[in-house]
Amino acid sequence: DAEAAKARIEAAGVAGVAGVAGEGAGGGAGSGGAVVCAVKTKLRAEKPPTPFDTTAFIRAAASFGFSPKRTMTVAESLYLAGLISYHRTDNTTYPKTLDLRALVKMFLGSRVLGVGVGEHAAKIAKKRTLKPTAGKKKTTDHPPIHPVATAEAGEKKIEEGRDEWKVYELVVRRFLATLSDPAKWKDTEVKVEAGGEILKAKGKELKERGFLAVYPYLKREKEVLKLPDLKKGERVEVVGVEVVEKETKPPNRISQAGLVKKMEELGLGTKSTRHEIIGKLYDREYVQGNPAKPTGKAFALVDALEKHATLVTKPEMTKTLEQEMDEISVGKRAKEEVVADSRRILKAAFKELTANREEIAKSLREAVKIDKVVGECPKCGSALLLRRSKRGKRFLGCSNYPDCSFSLPLPNSTTGKVVVTEDKCEEHPYLFKLKIVGKGKRRAWDFGCPYCNFLQWKEKKENENTKSSE
Numbered sequence: 001d002a003e004a005a006k007a008r009i010e011a012a013g014v015a016g017v018a019g020v021a022g023e024g025a026g027g028g029a030g031s032g033g034a035v036v037c038a039v040k041t042k043l044r045a046e047k048p049p050t051p052f053d054t055t056a057f058i059r060a061a062a063s064f065g066f067s068p069k070r071t072m073t074v075a076e077s078l079y080l081a082g083l084i085s086y087h088r089t090d091n092t093t094y095p096k097t098l099d100l101r102a103l104v105k106m107f108l109g110s111r112v113l114g115v116g117v118g119e120h121a122a123k124i125a126k127k128r129t130l131k132p133t134a135g136k137k138k139t140t141d142h143p144p145i146h147p148v149a150t151a152e153a154g155e156k157k158i159e160e161g162r163d164e165w166k167v168y169e170l171v172v173r174r175f176l177a178t179l180s181d182p183a184k185w186k187d188t189e190v191k192v193e194a195g196g197e198i199l200k201a202k203g204k205e206l207k208e209r210g211f212l213a214v215y216p217y218l219k220r221e222k223e224v225l226k227l228p229d230l231k232k233g234e235r236v237e238v239v240g241v242e243v244v245e246k247e248t249k250p251p252n253r254i255s256q257a258g259l260v261k262k263m264e265e266l267g268l269g270t271k272s273t274r275h276e277i278i279g280k281l282y283d284r285e286y287v288q289g290n291p292a293k294p295t296g297k298a299f300a301l302v303d304a305l306e307k308h309a310t311l312v313t314k315p316e317m318t319k320t321l322e323q324e325m326d327e328i329s330v331g332k333r334a335k336e337e338v339v340a341d342s343r344r345i346l347k348a349a350f351k352e353l354t355a356n357r358e359e360i361a362k363s364l365r366e367a368v369k370i371d372k373v374v375g376e377c378p379k380c381g382s383a384l385l386l387r388r389s390k391r392g393k394r395f396l397g398c399s400n401y402p403d404c405s406f407s408l409p410l411p412n413s414t415t416g417k418v419v420v421t422e423d424k425c426e427e428h429p430y431l432f433k434l435k436i437v438g439k440g441k442r443r444a445w446d447f448g449c450p451y452c453n454f455l456q457w458k459e460k461k462e463n464e465n466t467k468s469s470e
Contacts, residue, residue: 034194036234041189045182046220048211050092050135051144052174054271055264057087060174062257063217064166067290068275074167075145083151084171088272089142092135098143100130100179106150107172117172120214124179132178146175173215180211183220188227194238203227253291267319285371288419288437289444300367301360308356311349321345374420374450375431379406384431386410386418394418396450408450409457411436416445425449 052060054072061071075087094100104125110118124130135144151168184207192199203225206212212220230236254262256278263274281287286298305313321342327333353360372386374396382400389395396408410418416438423433428451435444447453 033235033237034192034199036190036230036232036236037193037198038191039188039230039232042187043207044185044187046185046210046212047182048133048177048180049174049215050133051094051146051178052171053090053092053135053137053144054088055260055274056092057145057171058260058275059257060170060217061167062255064163064170066163066167067256067279068260069279070163071167072275074163077164078168078171081151083147083149083168085144085146085148086142087145089139089144090137090271091139091142091144093138093144094132094134094146094178095140095143098146100132101125103147103175104130104179106147107176110150116213117169117176120176120180124176127179130179145171147172170217173217177211177215180214181208183210183212184208190227190230192236201227253293255291259292266315267322268315269318270322285417295367296370297364297367300363304356304360304363308359309349309352311345311352317345317349371420374434375424375428377404377406378428378430378451380404384408386420408454410434410450411447418447419444425452427452 050056057075058068058071061074062068066074072087075084078084079087104121107117107121108125110121147168186205186207188203188205190201190203192201204223205226206220206224212218259278260274263269263277268274269277278292281292281298285295286301287294302313311317324333324338324341328335328338369385374384374386376382377384377398377400380398380400380403382398382404384396384406385399387395387397392413394410394413396410398404398406416436419435419437421433421435425431425433425448428449431449431451433449434447436447437444
């Protein structure tokens, strides 16, 4: 069984390999070492990416650290400037009416769009026929996202290095990549016998860059691992043995771009609304950070709705409504019939919500309070909460007020939203560190411990007063 195999490897296998390593270290590969028992190589072609639909576009722009909302805002400005095609599309197949060769020729000799764009465009233009890649989705409303005009740095209010320029270059490079040759890889697998155990090593070597020459965003070069040229029967030296124990890790949190993809798979929202839905989750503080982390309020809302209004929590409800509206556009369903279905589904949902309104509100109120806890009051030990004064200024105040009046100041609301992290202060372990997330900002301000900040501010003021009195 598995436990027996593990014991055998640990007791015999590692000892055997270690013994071989000792022999090799003492007298070289000739006096011990290991023997290559198999070498397999194969050539593999990696196909170029398919044309951009909105979901793939958002996921690609995430490599810059752009949120879905930011990506779509930038794309909107590029579309209105006449530089890219309409950016809300489900299509992954170029229409036959699109003059691909003319679009490629726009970028011949380009020196501003980054390394290799102009040269790669010239290489594509020399092909007799252009055969673009194509995805599974083909619609007639809008083509995949592609460039429609050139924009050198400084033209049309796009400066090199700005967000608009990065997104525009991404669209251009993706377009050229869809018309490029596959990348060619050489995969190698080597098996070595040492101490009665078979050890494996795998390597991969990039032989022809193909589309990767113009589309570096996949960062495939980091995956290259070239093994030495070995032959069957060749002796190699074992220079060391290391036993590594690993545990199964939980899955990573989903990123905003990954969330857009998941929503598409579940049929939630449309190409035009998914990024806006995610933006509202952040604005209403149901999630925070990227990758997205649900707040206590989010857990409370889901728990309350699953108990008292199950229909609302299932993706099938929204998916059904979206599908029926799509069927209207293609003539499969009558508008009146879909409206009647929608009313029936929504009435059932609202009936559940109304009947359990008080229980849901109570759960949310308790959760909102938990999300506002920053730690313990250093004066009395009660909860220290995020609060607002009558004038709207935010601060940290003791939940035991008015019996305890301890408080700490916070930056004003214009700096962004306060997020309580899971990290505790080393100096004040009863308090959590804070982050402040500004609207439209990609990076949060690590505010740190509110007490440490207050003490530093207080010390600075005292020093200034001392100098002024002198």
